[in-house]
Amino acid sequence: MKCGFCGRHYTPEEAVDKESCGRCLRGCQKTYCPYCGYGNPLIPGFFDRWVKNKDKEGVDDE
Structure with a gap:
């Protein structure tokens, strides 16, 4: 994923767990x-x- 604020890439496994606001x-x-x-x-x-x-649609088999 790419952060919408800082622009750095990270995987969902690296994401920080925070308590839900509800x-x-x-x-x-x-x-x-x-x-x-x-x-x-x-x-x-x-x-x-x-x-x-x-x-897959954009791949040409020529």
Whole structure:
């Protein structure tokens, strides 16, 4: 992931665990940057699948 505030890259495993503020209905929907602490929104699973499918469509078999 790339932090929307500081621009550094990190993996979800490196993200800082913080206690939920209670505003998200399905639990905390953010991952916190280990470098600056900014709360980045989680990327939905359907978006990851969409990007992977787009990458496959763009490959030419020539």
